[in-house]
Amino acid sequence: MMRLSRYLARAGASSRRGSERLILDGRVSVNGQVVRELGTKVDEDSDCVSLDGKQIFIDNSAFTIMLNKPAGYVTTMHDPQGRPTVAELVPISAHPALFPVGRLDFNTTGLLLFTTDGDMGNALLHPSRNVEKTYIARISGNLSDAGVSLLREGVLLDDGMTAPAKVEVLQAGKNPLVSISIHEGRKRQVRRMFSAIGCHVEELHRLSFGSLCLDDLQEGCWRELTDAEVHTLLNNAR
Template sequence: DMPNEDFNFGPGSLGSQTLMQRRNAMAKIPTSRVDRLLSSMGYGSRKDMARMAKAGGITLDGDDLTDVTMRIPVTPDLPTRMEVDGEPLDPVAGMVILLNKPLGVTCSHKEEGGLVYDLLPKRWKLRDPALSTVGRLDKQTSGLLLLTDDGDLLHRVISPKRHVTKTYRAKLARPLDGTEGSLFASGELMLEGEEKPLAPARLEVVSPTEALLSVTEGRYHQVRRMFAATGNHVEDLHRERQGGLSLPDDLAPGQWKLLSAAEIASIFA
């Protein structure tokens, strides 16, 4: 009889390659003990997770998960399969949050007063890796602020080499004089106390005392200092856009949303 080629798993065969690909794919998926995973996501200590599991507070694929020492694959679809205390699991590592930052809160973990992290679920302060803001908005600047636990993504967004544009709406104390657009676009504007001129920026006039300014750098108080260099003063500053991502109209100050993979990709569009 002729051999059945469907069962030919010799070297170089299609079957051999398929098995190898499957093994490689499985090897790339990280695994974690349930208690360790949930603890790193801020849900509580490992003992807390064991108590919650015994009380039926953790489910996986619709079934109670009582043994928190078991290892499970940490796949992106885990939040659709696992519930903790009756709620879907938070996103695993790689979470990106868009926050409409209100006035009066600070992009810091340690400063006194209101912090942007106070606007998020309390457990997220305990995540490891920790959540960090992608750049900063000062206390008196509102609008689009990204936060993530993905260090690589954070550095890609803020890297000067990526030229990710940030667009601000500035309301000014005095009317524009008409020279600002060409000055900001020239690439020759030098801010006080600095030795390198600013990269070209784009100004769009909205009204005599209001403009949209798009910059690719993130120097200290850059937008305010740019208008100060023209003899004007920014009274109100709001970030509306970062890269190809805009602040949603229905996201009120202090509210946040988790970004999808497509929305994250749009930052670099």
């Protein structure tokens, strides 16, 4: 027996916290009955668990991909407001349990991971794992040496001090181009860090996630990770 939220996470329905939201929203049923109690336990071998009316299973052969996300898509598998979602760009018909590992906001582009392995998703997002993400930012405003130093030391946001970032100015002058690497995952963190030093991010692109890089993957396209890539990614997150 296991908690229903853990079953959903292992089946790749969402993260553990996201699975709890699915239960509270009444989207999960067990043996044909909608369940809203977070403490509900299920038997992996005998109970029928369904999400939005479709039965889901724990599959030990996880499917993990990277997407080069374009701007103009919400990082969610369903949007009540009807906006374009990243679900439209990945193979959910063949792999309905796919979910995004973390998120990129509406206008941010670049590398976005998806997996059907809930435990893997949780491991990569846990703050203690220090998985580094590198972004390229196009900035408006005056990016001073002092501002770069603050980013490297950590800046104070409304939810606390950030960890030190790796920062390199790739193109100085008007509308500078900056590489910034962080290992935290706060909401809109890179944009907020630049805002804290008086700069506005005009464009933001995630170049890498841990050991993974986009390389020549075209915008709007995805590819499956190799076993070696998954192994390296998880090893680096330990």
